Amino acid sequence: MKSLIEDRPERSIGYDTFIEYSLYHEGKGYYQRDGIKVGKEGDFYTSSMIHSIFAEIFADYFFKVTQTLDIPLQICEIGGGDGTFAHQVMERLKRHQAPYTYHLIEKSPFHRDTLKVNESEGGFALYESMDEFLNQNSFFEGIIFSNEWLDAQPVKVVEKCDGDMVEIQVSLDEKDNFKEVVRPLDRELSLFMTTYNIHLEEGQRIEIPLYMIHAVRKLDTLLDRGLIVTVDYGYEREDWNHPARREGSLRGYSQHQLVKNVLQDPGSMDITHHVHWDIWKALGEDIGWENIFLKKQKEFLLQSGILEELIAHNNADPFSEESKKNRAISSLVAGNGYSHAFDVCIQAKKINKESIERHKKNLLSD
Numbered sequence: 459m460k461s462l463i464e465d466r467p468e469r470s471i472g473y474d475t476f477i478e479y480s481l482y483h484e485g486k487g488y489y490q491r492d493g494i495k496v497g498k499e500g501d502f503y504t505s506s507m508i509h510s511i512f513a514e515i516f517a518d519y520f521f522k523v524t525q526t527l528d529i530p531l532q533i534c535e536i537g538g539g540d541g542t543f544a545h546q547v548m549e550r551l552k553r554h555q556a557p558y559t560y561h562l563i564e565k566s567p568f569h570r571d572t573l574k575v576n577e578s579e580g581g582f583a584l585y586e587s588m589d590e591f592l593n594q595n596s597f598f599e600g601i602i603f604s605n606e607w608l609d610a611q612p613v614k615v616v617e618k619c620d621g622d623m624v625e626i627q628v629s630l631d632e633k634d635n636f637k638e639v640v641r642p643l644d645r646e647l648s649l650f651m652t653t654y655n656i657h658l659e660e661g662q663r664i665e666i667p668l669y670m671i672h673a674v675r676k677l678d679t680l681l682d683r684g685l686i687v688t689v690d691y692g693y694e695r696e697d698w699n700h701p702a703r704r705e706g707s708l709r710g711y712s713q714h715q716l717v718k719n720v721l722q723d724p725g726s727m728d729i730t731h732h733v734h735w736d737i738w739k740a741l742g743e744d745i746g747w748e749n750i751f752l753k754k755q756k757e758f759l760l761q762s763g764i765l766e767e768l769i770a771h772n773n774a775d776p777f778s779e780e781s782k783k784n785r786a787i788s789s790l791v792a793g794n795g796y797s798h799a800f801d802v803c804i805q806a807k808k809i810n811k812e813s814i815e816r817h818k819k820n821l822l823s824d
Contacts, residue, residue, distance in 0.1 A: 463630055470629040470639050473708070474612035474668065480724040481610060482565065488725050489610075492568045509786030513546030515762050516687075520547070520601055521554045526820055527806075527813050529684045531558040532600030534591065536677075537607040538562040541575040548575070548582065559583070559600075563591055588676055597682040605689040608738070609730040611673065613665040614647060615708065618658040623651065626663065628721065636721040654737045655695070663706040664698065665731045667738075674741040683808040686747065689755060691799045692733030707732035735803060747805040750814060755800035756791045764791060 463471055481488045524531045531551070538544050544562050551558050563585045564570050575582055585591040591598075615626040619640065625647060629639040643651075650656075650668060658664060677686055693703065710717035712727040720729045739749045751758075764787055769780040792798075806814055 463628070468641070470627040470641060472625065472627050473615040473665075476628045476636075476721070476724070477612035477729050480720075480729055481612075483725070486725050488728060489566045490568075491725065508789060509783060510546040510549075511764065511767055511783060511786055512759075512790060513543045514550040515759055515764050515767070516543075516603075517547040517550035519762050520603075521551060521556065522820075523685065523817060524600070526817050527685070527809055529809075530600050531556055532561070532598065532684075533558070534561040534563065534595075534598065534600065534602050534680065536563045536588070536602065536604040537610070538564050538569075539566070540569045541573045543605060544582070545574045548579070557581070561585065561591060561595065563588055588680060592680055595680075598680060599683045600681075601685045601687055602677055602681050603687045603689075606691075606730075608667075608670075608673070608688060608690045608733045609692070610728070611667070611669040613667050613669065613708070613731050615663060615706065616643065616647065616651065616656075616658070616666050617663040618660055621660070623648070623658065636724070638721070654734075654740065659699075659704075662704050664703075665706050665708055665734075667731075667734050670734070670737055670741050674738070674745055678745050678747075678807070681807055684806075685750075685809070686742070686803075686805040686807065688738070688803040688805075689800060690733045690803075692735045692738075692801055694752075695736045698734075733801075735801065738803065739805070742805045747807050748809070748811075748814060749803075750806055750818065751804040752801060754798060755802050756798055758802040760791055 463469055479487065482490060484490055520533055521531060523529075533547070535544055541562055541564075544560055548558075548560055551560075559581050560575075561583050562575070565586060570584065570586070573584065575584075577584055583594075585594070616623055617626055617640075618624075623643050625641045625643050626638050627641045628636055631637045646668065647666060650666060656664065656666070693707075697703065708720060708729070708731050710720040710727040710729050717727055720727070735752055739752065743749065768784055768787055809817075
């Protein structure tokens with residue numbers, strides 16, 4: 459990566475380029491190298507690692523919504539990791555005794571090699587890229603699902619300094635360590651911020667998700683008709699203006715510890731940002747999607763019936779399956795617990811309005 463900077467006349471690169479290389483460089487990027495990324499032995503947890511009940515509630519939702527909207531029970535998960543969520547969903551779907559197909563797209567060779575799903579199992583298919591999926595599945599109808607995929611995409615970083623908007627880029631100091639430098643906004647960045655009404659206070663910093671333009675178009679290409687279900691942590695516009703977000707949301711995670719300086723030791727840590735939900739929804743609308751739902755993950759789980767999964771029992775063993783499941787449900791829906799940080803965004807493509815209203819009423823009513 460240092461040679462990439464040295465080869466440029468301005469001797470700097472955007473944060474998006476730095477993140478792209480840090481996470482996805484073949485052989486050296488965090489997600490491309492060997493090693494466990496998720497769970498106790500990794501660097502961070504996902505909701506599906508807490509208990510299978512998380513995936514099971516989504517499996518029930520997938521089944522119900524495909525019946526309500528009259529779309530095939532086909533799921534395409536993007537960034538599915540080692541397939542833990544996919545395996546749990548497929549096990550739950552078997553209860554419904556309905557034919558299904560589960561497609562999993564995962565770039566990481568290590569995750570593909572440590573897959574928790576039996577690839578020979580009927581109804582399952584694995585892909586290295588969206589392009590490979592598209593080549594084999596034209597006119598796909600069903601559900602595009604992702605969990606903590608958007609937050610791992612490369613972003614630009616902008617700050618307001620002395621009354622001017624500037625881009626924060628990455629360069630090298632005299633000891634060849636990575637450092638931040640200030641560069642003028644280019645036309646693309648400036649236009650994006652104007653289009654999506656991004657304003658900053660003096661000294662405020664924010665991540666700019668130019669990647670969303672490509673991501674929305676790519677998903678639109680993958681899906682001919684159905685739903686886009688996106689689970690991630692993020693903010694809407696009013697939340698970004700809170701004083702607590704003054705320094706933006708870009709951060710790293712290593713061995714379950716937050717790392718504020720993402721420039722240290724590229725490739726050794728996960729790098730994430732909070733999703734701009736307003737921009738994600740607006741881009742979807744621009745391409746013809748309809749916004750159905752954006753609420754906290756715990757609200758989605760509650761409205762989808764997770765409390766009905768609680769088990770009444772007299773087993774005093776705190777490590778019994780009943781106790782573990784009940785604790786997991788509690789942690790997923792508790793006040794400001796794990797699920798409070800996450801949102802569920804649901805969008806529809808080529809679904810008639812009558813079906814969408816029926817979907818809202820039957821499955822996601824307040």
